[in-house]
Amino acid sequence: MPRKTTKKLIDKNGIRADGRKPEELRPTKIEAGVIRNADGSAYIEQGKNKILAGVYGPKEVHPKHLTLLDRALLRCRYHMAPFSVEERKSPAPSRREQELSKVITWAIEPSIFLEQFPRTSIDVFIEVLQANGGTRCAGITAASVALADAGIPMRDLVTACAAGKVEGHLVLDLMDVEDKMGEADLPLALMPNLNAITLLQMDGGLTTDEFERVINLALTGCKQIHTLQKEALKARYIAVKKAVEKQ
Amino acid sequence: MTRLPTFYENKQLVTPGDLLAEGNYVAGENAYNEDDKIYSTQLGLVDYEERKVHVVALRALYIPYIEDTVIGKVVDVGFSGWMLDINAPYLAMLRASDVLDRPFKPQKNDLSSIFNIGDLIIAKVVAYDRTRDPLLTVGEPSLGKITRGQIVEVTPTKIPRLIGRQGSMISMLKRETGCHITLGQNGLVLVSGKTLEDERLAIMAIHKIDQEAHTSGLTDRITKMILKEKGGVKHAQKDD
Amino acid sequence: MTQIIIPYITQKQIAESISNGKRLDGRGLTDYREIQVEAGIIESAEGSARVRLGKTEVLVGIKIEVGEPFSDIPNEGVLTVNAELVPLASPTFETGPPGQEAIELARVVDRGIRESKAIAVEKLCAIPGKKVFIIFIDIYVLNHDGNLIDASALAALAALLNTKMFKYQVKDGEIEMKPGYTQLPIRNHPIAVTLAKINEKLIVDPELGEEQVMDTRLTMAIENDGKICAMQKGGSGYFTTQQILEATRIAQEKSIELRKLMVKG
Numbered sequence: 001m002p003r004k005t006t007k008k009l010i011d012k013n014g015i016r017a018d019g020r021k022p023e024e025l026r027p028t029k030i031e032a033g034v035i036r037n038a039d040g041s042a043y044i045e046q047g048k049n050k051i052l053a054g055v056y057g058p059k060e061v062h063p064k065h066l067t068l069l070d071r072a073l074l075r076c077r078y079h080m081a082p083f084s085v086e087e088r089k090s091p092a093p094s095r096r097e098q099e100l101s102k103v104i105t106w107a108i109e110p111s112i113f114l115e116q117f118p119r120t121s122i123d124v125f126i127e128v129l130q131a132n133g134g135t136r137c138a139g140i141t142a143a144s145v146a147l148a149d150a151g152i153p154m155r156d157l158v159t160a161c162a163a164g165k166v167e168g169h170l171v172l173d174l175m176d177v178e179d180k181m182g183e184a185d186l187p188l189a190l191m192p193n194l195n196a197i198t199l200l201q202m203d204g205g206l207t208t209d210e211f212e213r214v215i216n217l218a219l220t221g222c223k224q225i226h227t228l229q230k231e232a233l234k235a236r237y238i239a240v241k242k243a244v245e246k247q
Numbered sequence: 248m249t250r251l252p253t254f255y256e257n258k259q260l261v262t263p264g265d266l267l268a269e270g271n272y273v274a275g276e277n278a279y280n281e282d283d284k285i286y287s288t289q290l291g292l293v294d295y296e297e298r299k300v301h302v303v304a305l306r307a308l309y310i311p312y313i314e315d316t317v318i319g320k321v322v323d324v325g326f327s328g329w330m331l332d333i334n335a336p337y338l339a340m341l342r343a344s345d346v347l348d349r350p351f352k353p354q355k356n357d358l359s360s361i362f363n364i365g366d367l368i369i370a371k372v373v374a375y376d377r378t379r380d381p382l383l384t385v386g387e388p389s390l391g392k393i394t395r396g397q398i399v400e401v402t403p404t405k406i407p408r409l410i411g412r413q414g415s416m417i418s419m420l421k422r423e424t425g426c427h428i429t430l431g432q433n434g435l436v437l438v439s440g441k442t443l444e445d446e447r448l449a450i451m452a453i454h455k456i457d458q459e460a461h462t463s464g465l466t467d468r469i470t471k472m473i474l475k476e477k478g479g480v481k482h483a484q485k486d487d
Numbered sequence: 488m489t490q491i492i493i494p495y496i497t498q499k500q501i502a503e504s505i506s507n508g509k510r511l512d513g514r515g516l517t518d519y520r521e522i523q524v525e526a527g528i529i530e531s532a533e534g535s536a537r538v539r540l541g542k543t544e545v546l547v548g549i550k551i552e553v554g555e556p557f558s559d560i561p562n563e564g565v566l567t568v569n570a571e572l573v574p575l576a577s578p579t580f581e582t583g584p585p586g587q588e589a590i591e592l593a594r595v596v597d598r599g600i601r602e603s604k605a606i607a608v609e610k611l612c613a614i615p616g617k618k619v620f621i622i623f624i625d626i627y628v629l630n631h632d633g634n635l636i637d638a639s640a641l642a643a644l645a646a647l648l649n650t651k652m653f654k655y656q657v658k659d660g661e662i663e664m665k666p667g668y669t670q671l672p673i674r675n676h677p678i679a680v681t682l683a684k685i686n687e688k689l690i691v692d693p694e695l696g697e698e699q700v701m702d703t704r705l706t707m708a709i710e711n712d713g714k715i716c717a718m719q720k721g722g723s724g725y726f727t728t729q730q731i732l733e734a735t736r737i738a739q740e741k742s743i744e745l746r747k748l749m750v751k752g
Contacts, residue, residue, distance in 0.1 A: 036542045036630050037577050040306070048530060052629065054575030058308070058336035072336075077582060079573070082625040083532035083548025091571055091625070092584065111263075113279075113288065118377055120336045125575035129546065129627070130531045148263050151307035151402070153277065153288035156264030193264035193286060230262045233290045237260060237305060237461055244462045320494055332492075365495035395496060397511075443504065447513065 009178055010167045016178070018047070022171045025161070025221055030142065030232035032149045040150025042232065044142040047175055048132035050084075053142035055150040058120035066121070071114040076105040076124040078139055084131045100136050107140050107160065107189040107199035113153045122152060133176035134162045137187050140199065145229050157229050158198060160189035161221030163214045165206060170213055172221045179203075184210075188218040192226040257295050260305075261287045267300045275301025291404075292461060305461060309335045309403040309433040311381040315372045316390075318398065318431035319383065324359045331368060331383065334400070334433045339381040341370060346385060367393040369429060369437070396427070396439030399450050401457040403434035408460040409453065416456070416466050423473045424449040448476055491579055493699045501700050502686045510690065510697070517737055519692045524641065524748050526649040534650025534671065538642040541694055542632035544576075547642040548625045549650045549671075553662055556612070556619040564611025564619045568597035570626040570639065577631035591721065593626060596640045598717040599677040599708030600624070606647065607672035613655065613662050620652070622671070633694035636706050636719075637745075640679035645749055647673055677716055678745045680738035681706040684724060689734055691741055705734050709742035 009017050016022065026047030035041035038054035045051075061067040078100040082088050093101075104126065112122065124146065126139040137160035144158040163172045166182035179185045184204025190197050206214060253268045255261055265287045267278060274280040277289040278300050287293065289304040311317070311333065319331030319339060328342040343358055362368060369390050370383040385391050401409065409430055410417050421428055426440035426449040436453055440446040452469050459465055493501075497511075504511050514520070520541030529535035532548035556563060570593035572580040585593070600606065611620040624646070626639045651668040683693035683701035693701055703724030708717035715735065720726070726734070 035544075035575055036632065038575055041575070050529065052575065056574070056578055060338060077574070081546075081548060081571070081627050082569070082623065083529055083535065083550050085531055088550035088552055088623050088625075091569060116377075117336050123574070125573065127573055127575060127627075127629075129548075130529050132531075148290050149306055151289065151304060154263040155279070155281075155286065155288070157262065191264065193266060194281075230265075233262050234260045240459055241462050244459055244464070244468070320492060322492055363495070365492055365498070367494045367496060393496060397497070397500065398494060443509075443511075 008167070009181060010169050010171075014169060016166075016171065018175060022169045023217060023220070025173045025224055026175065028225060028228055030145060030228050031235070032145050032232045033236060038146070038150075040146045040148070040152070042142040042145035042149060044138050044145075046134065046138045046173070048130060049128070049135055049138045050130035051135060051138050051142050052127045052129060053139065053146040054125045054127075055122065055143075055146045055152070056125075057122035057150075058117040058152070061119065061121040067119050070118050072112070072117040073121040074105055074109050074112060074114060074124070075121060076108060076126065076143060077101050078104055078126045078128070078136065080128040080131060080135075084128045100139075103199060103201065104136060104140055104143065108143060108147070108158050110196065110198050111144065111154045111156050111158045111191055112147065113155065116153060122147075131176070133174055133179045134187070136160070137162050137189065140189050141225055141229060145232055148233055156191035156193045156196075157226065158189055159192050159222040159226040159229060160187065160199060161218050161225055162187040163218035163221060164204065165210060165214065170210065170217055172217050184214070186214050186218060188215065188222070190219065190222045192222060253295055253300070255293045258292045260291070261293045261302060262290050263288055265293075267293055267302075268295070271298070273299045275299045277302035277304050277307075304404050306402060307404045309333070311335050311337075311339070311372045311375045312432070313372055313375060315432040316430070317370055317372060317383070317433040318393070318429070318435035318437055319368050319370055319433075321362050321364050321366045321368065324362070324364060326358070329358065329362050331370070333381065333383075333431075334403070334435060335381065337380045339370075339372070339383050341368070341383045341385065345383075362392060367398065367437075369393060369431070393437055396437045397446050397450060399436045399438060399453050401434050401436060401453060403432065405457050405460045406430055406432055406434065408465070409436070409456055411466060416469070419466060419470055420449060420452055420473075423470065423477070424452070448473060451476070491695070491699055493696050497696060498700045501697055505685050505688050505690060512694065516688060517691045517741065519741070519745070520694065522641070522745070522748055524645050526645050532646075533652065534646045534648075536642045536645030536649055537629075538638045538645065540634060540638040540641070540692070542630060543634060543638045543694075544628075544630040545635065545638040545642045546627040546629055547639065547646040548627065549646050550623040550625065551650070551652055551671075552621045552623065553613070553618055554621045556616065561616040562609060562612045562619075564606070564608040565621040566597070566601060566606060566608065566624070567621065568593045568600070568624040568626065568643070570596070570628070572628050572631070576628045580628075580631070591719075592635055592639060595636055595706055595717070595719045596624070596626065596643050596679070598719070599640055599679050600643065600647075602716040603675040603677035603708065603710045605644070605673055605675040605677055607674055610672045613657055614660065617660070618662060631695065633696075633698045634681055634692050637679050637681050637692060640677070640708070641745060641748070644676055644678070647671055648676075648749060675710050676746055676749055677708045677710055678742035679706055679708045679717075680741045680745070682734045682737060684726060684730065687730075689730060689737065691737060705731065707735060707738040709739055711746070713739050713742075715739075
């Protein structure tokens with residue numbers, strides 16, 4: 001049963017309900033190679049978000065009639081565990097999960113050299129174990145790391161972050177209560193080295209000027225998360241090297 | 248001549264999308280060129296040659312090449328041949344005609360008596376282009392059905408490290424564990440020893456090489472580890 | 488569900504090895520793989536636990552909702568178990584509603600908890616006949632390397648022991664939340680032990696390859712005092728009476744070992 005909250009989202013000093021400043025990202029940690037069976041995998045914690053991503057492929061397409069003759073078929077599935085939210089969510093895919101699955105697939109597609117694997121499928125599974133706002137962005141971030149972990153050739157990683165407006169302030173990385181009660185939420189995904197935006201959605205109302213500033217805010221968030229993605233991929237190899245050098 | 252800008256040191260770790268070089272460079276393996284900029288497509292170690300940049304991938308798929316020796320598992324038996332899982336994005340095909348040329352006449356339409364689902368085969372890739380599935384052959388003396396041993400999976404890009412400079416690593420492994428070791432370019436390794444313990448030791452060493460392939464002094468470390476493990480076992484046997 | 492094909496020579500080795508009293512990974516016939524239990528890792532759940540059994544990994548989340556009781560037991564809370572074999576856990580798991588494997592898993596875990604009366608459901612009644620608490624046990628398999636039943640049952644029990652319910656009072660026929668939490672009332676710790684039969688030998692905790700090769704399997708849920716409260720034979724092979732009794736003896740022994748891993752609270 002949800003508890004009601006009537007606290008202000010941003011206090012008079014500009015500090016948010018969880019203690020952050022408006023342009024501050026939630027504490028984020030990313031780990032690659034966490035699911036043994038998957039060809040590639042990653043886990044992300046962002047504030048209270050806990051999300052797993054697993055990749056299978058490229059492999060033969062099932063069902064066969066979906067096969068594309070000139071490239072790989074990318075299928076991303078976004079799914080939430082029943083216990084990931086305050087009120088238990090039925091395991092059956094909701095309309096929201098179906099929409100997000102589609103949007104996430106579009107966000108990631110441009111980054112993969114799909115033409116190198118015609119007649120195959122690449123399946124990406126995003127499982128949200130605990131949710132607190134911004135899960136589609138965190139999911140994309142983890143999925144991209146999982147794809148690199150699988151050794152699938154990519155033009156760039158894809159990094160995602162949301163920004164928006166809450167009680168008049170422009171803020172970065174909205175958590176759930178800010179998304180629900182704020183004025184605008186704008187999730188964005190980016191291929192950082194190519195500076196190409198692959199996902200852009202918005203809920204709420206922003207003036208043109210605010211819109212530009214919010215996008216730039218989201219881009220700075222992406223930059224920070226991108227660094228964490230790279231570190232996550234390199235981490236195992238750096239750790240092994242350090243351990244070996246100690247001997 | 249001005250030195251063209253590169254952005255990493257040789258053998259540094261890079262990730263997909265990292266800008267490796269700018270200017271008149273050629274993109275080698277696991278790198279691509281866009282507007283005269285060379286980017287990495289993989290997580291790996293960047294390698295700069297004269298004018299070429301390539302990346303040695305740490306995590307990669309197996310893409311079949313002609314002449315590759317691979318270890319595959321039969322997953323389907325048809326009328327004209329077998330389909331094998333060779334750890335690649337595509338299943339590979341072994342034609343009945345490849346095997347039936349030899350002096351051996353099986354029952355008509357009963358190919359499962361030659362190779363059945365679940366059989367492991369050492370084969371060679373004879374044809375592969377992106378328009379059709381890879382084609383295999385077992386028509387050479389060292390190829391054919393595997394009858395004993397255990398299979399280990401490593402990242403395909405680590406196979407050269409398992410071989411070592413002039414075969415130094417693999418000969419050491421064979422010598423110290425007493426096992427017969429066959430390497431598939433597709434990342435599958437067959438280990439066949441006199442005892443399960445010998446095989447387990449070799450498998451342990453192979454896993455370690457897979458994890459530490461990007462470090463130096465590996466051959467010595469692996470040799471030390473094997474001798475230590477063997478010493479431990481000998482000690483236990485002495486106390487009996 | 489796509490099939491896992493274990494190489495034929497591996498199948499032979501598994502069987503041969505077991506006939507000689509040892510398993511391919513060096514374990515004895517009645518040894519479990521290394522087990523790690525971590526409770527309380529999902530804050531959005533009222534209780535949670537993750538179990539790693541060898542490479543098998545299962546996460547269980549407990550959610551508590553208010554609902555109507557069953558008409559034939561109007562003064563008891565409701566227990567419901569659901570299992571998701573999410574596709575990222577195995578190349579053989581597909582998207583879609585729970586198939587036979589997921590349903591059997593959920594029902595076997597359910598049986599162990601229900602028949603041992605582990606949860607004091609009579610204490611989960613707020614307004615008799617009208618409002619009771621529904622305990623949702625959601626099993627989420629994260630990596631499948633064999634013996635999902637034991638891993639899931641262990642995770643479910645650990646999650647239940649970790650579960651906190653909000654305090655409440657009943658006012659004018661409505662449930663009102665009060666500050667503070669209580670532990671879910673648990674009075675038994677059922678442990679599931681699964682044995683597989685390979686070449687007439689019984690092995691405990693089959694890993695994936697052994698599961699593909701086994702003739703059949705038997706799961707038993709054992710209560711605190713050693714009583715057997717639930718059983719499930721799975722697969723199409725058969726057991727002799729002797730083997731079943733032997734399996735029971737092993738299961739009771741093993742359940743004591745596994746129960747020690749349970750952390751309260």
